[in-house]
Amino acid sequence: MKDMLGREHIITRNNALELIMSGLPERKIPSKVVDIDEALGRICSEDIISGEDLPSFARSTVDGYAVMAADTFSASDTMPAYLTLSGEVFMGQPPAMMLAKGCAVKIPTGGMLPEGADAVVMFEHVQIVDSAMLEIMKPVGPGGNVIQRAEDVRRGEIVLTKGHRMRPQDIGACAGIGLTNIAVHEKPVVSIISTGDEIIPAANKPSSGQIRDINSYLLKGMITNAGGTARKQGIFRDDYNEIRRAVEESMESSDMVLLSGGTSVGTKDLIAGIISDIGNPGMLFHGVSLKPGKPLIGGIIRGIPVFGLPGHPAAVSICFELVILPVLDRLAGHHEMLSSTGMAKPVVKAKLSKNIASTQGREEHVRVKLEEREDGLWAIPVISKSGLITTMVKTEGTIVIPLSLNGIEQGQMVDVRLFR
C-alpha cells in the first residue's frame, strides 16, 4: 500500500497507534456535573477528594461487648475476666454512656464505640453470668474488632483520580462521603461517514449490485460501548467532493471522524487522498501489518483524528479495538492501564482445535467458536471470507497469532478475547 507520494506506509499497529497518539494536540476536555446515580461508566474530570472522615466514628465490626482491651488481657476459658455490664449501644445512636474501667457495653455490628472503649469482644467469647455480670473468655487487643474513625477514608484524601471510569463501587464510595454530584467529562463525539456507491440505508430494499449499510451500525455499537457518542452522518457516494465535504462538515462538531465502506482499491485511494489533501498534517499511515484490517488509513486533520476503515465488518471490528479504541479513550479523558492496552476485554482460556498457519511479520486475528467438551473448553477457528458479517455473529471471540509466529498448533492453550 502506498501513499499519494508513492511511499510505502505499512507499519505495525503499535506504530500506527503511536503516530496518532503523538500527533494529537493537548486539549481540555469539556466536563459537566452529574448526579452520581447517572455517573455509571462516566470519566471523572477532577480528582474526587473527601471532605470528611469515613466512618466519622469508631464502629464495631462484630456483635459483642465494647470494652477496654486492657481489662481482658489475662482472660482465658479457665480464668475468665469479670466485667460489669453497664448498658447497651443502639444502632444509629450515639452511646448514652462513657465506658468505665472494669465495665462492658453491649454493642451491635456497626454500632458506635462509647468513649473509653477501644475494642469489642465477640458474643462467642462471652458468658453471661447474670444481668449485670459477664465472663470474658478470650483477650482482645486494642482496636480489636473495631473500624477506626477515618479508617475507610481520611478527610482530604483523594478517593478517585481524574480520568477514572466510574464503576458501581466508585459510586458507592462517593455516596459514603456524601458527594452525590460529581464532575465528569463530556463524551467524545464520533462521526461515522459511510461511503460506497453500492451502499444503501438498512431500511431500504437493495437493487442488484447494492448492499445495505452494516458498518455504521457496527461502529455505533462499539462507540457506545466505549463510552462515546456516535453520530451517523449518512451514506455518501464514492465521489471526492461529496466525501471531502462530509469530512469537513463532520469535523465541525466531532472529536473523531470515521470513514467506513469502500472495499475497492479505488475507494481507499480516494479516502487516503482526501485525508492527505485536507492536510494539517493529514494522513499519517496507510496500511497496517494486521489481518484482517490491513487497509486501515489513519491521520490527523487540524487536531482531529480521522480514520479510513476497511469495508469488511470483521476488519472494522479489529481495527476499532486495536487502534481506534485507545485513541477514543484518550479523547474521553480516560487514563487507565487495563483499558488502554485492551487487557480489560474479557478473556477465556481454551484449547485450539486445529493448526492455524499465519504469515510471519503480520499480526493475525482469527475468529473462533467456543465449545464446552468433557475435557474443557475448546476454541474452533472459523476461517471464512472476511466480507461476511455472520462469521462475527456465530463466533464468540478472537485469538491472536503475533507478528513473530507463523502459526499455532492444535491442542495449544490460547487466550480467546470475547466479543462484547
Added chain:
Amino acid sequence: MKDMLGREHIITRNNALELIMSGLPERKIPSKVVDIDEALGRICSEDIISGEDLPSFARSTVDGYAVMAADTFSASDTMPAYLTLSGEVFMGQPPAMMLAKGCAVKIPTGGMLPEGADAVVMFEHVQIVDSAMLEIMKPVGPGGNVIQRAEDVRRGEIVLTKGHRMRPQDIGACAGIGLTNIAVHEKPVVSIISTGDEIIPAANKPSSGQIRDINSYLLKGMITNAGGTARKQGIFRDDYNEIRRAVEESMESSDMVLLSGGTSVGTKDLIAGIISDIGNPGMLFHGVSLKPGKPLIGGIIRGIPVFGLPGHPAAVSICFELVILPVLDRLAGHHEMLSSTGMAKPVVKAKLSKNIASTQGREEHVRVKLEEREDGLWAIPVISKSGLITTMVKTEGTIVIPLSLNGIEQGQMVDVRLFR
C-alpha cells in the same frame, strides 16, 4: 446460621443458586419492539430469522477481472491465457453485460458478478496487453475470489436466537438483512430496600452513630450493568412491620427484591423472619459458605426472588456477582453459557505476591491490586476489614480460593476477575 425453625441452612453458593433457580416459576417475559440503533445490550425475545439472502448476488472479494474459471485452467507465467476485455462492472450497479467464453470483465471488490462469470482473477495475476486484450498468468478455480449469493445468510436462516444479548456485530447483521426493528425483552425491575437504623440518605449529614447509604448506589450500578432496571424504594428502620410492608409493596412492581444493610445478627434475623413469614414458600437458605458474603439470605415469595444481602459493600458485590446476577439473567430472558457462569467477567493472569491462607470448605474471594512489574503482572492481595468501601475502589479485582483448597502460594499464577 440457623433459620426460624433452628435448622442449619449454610450451603455452597452453587446449592444456593440451584435452590432459587429451581424454585422460580416459568413465566413469559414481556417484550417490545425497538429500533436496532437502540437495541445494544438488549435481549432478543424471538429468534431473528432472515427474510432474504445476504448477499443477494454473487460479489467479488478482490479487485480484478471476472472470468469463466475454465478459461484460465492452463494459465501460467510462461503460458498465459489470453482473454478479451469486454467491459467493466461498476459498484452498486448490475453488470451491463453477460460474460461470453474467452472474455473478462473488470470488477471492483464488492462488485456484482456478471452472468456467465464464476470466478475473479486478481489484478496481480493479470498483464494488460492492450485496451482489449489481457494475459492471465495464474489459473483460478470456480468460485475463486467470489462470495456466493446467500453465502453470509440464507433466506429463512435463524441469524440470532431468542435469549441472545445484542452486541454491535449482531446489530450489524440485522442491518445487513434489512431488519431495522427487532423484538427485545423488557428489562427486569429490581427493587432495592435499604434497611438499618443507622443508615441515612447519601445527601444528608450523618450525626454520631449514623452512616450514609452506600449499598443502594452500589447495587443500582451493578443492576444497571447487568441490564436490569433498579428501583430504589428508600431507607427503612429495623422494624418488622416497616420492612415487611416495604417488601410487600415492592413485590407489586418488581421482578426481584433486594434487601440491603443490616450488619447485625438482629437485623439479619429480622429479614430472614420477614421472608419466611410472608412465605409461599419464603426463605430457601440462610448463609452460604462464602467469604465475604456468608450471611446471604435467599428466598422466593409468590414467584419473586427475594435476597437479604450482608451489610458490607464487598460482601454485597460478591453475593451479587455469584448468586444474584445469574438469577437476574434468567429473569431478563438471557440464555448464554458464558454470562450465566460468570465466565464473561474480564480476567487477567497475574502472579500472586504473597501466600494467602483460607479455610477449607469455604470459597474465599480476595481483593487484589494489580502491579505491572518488569517480570509481568502481579496481584497484590489487599486484606482489610470488610466494612470498607475504599478497598473495593483501590483494588482492581478478586481472586478465588476454591472450597477445596486451604490457600494459594506466593508466585503462583492466578486468574484476577476484574471489577467492571
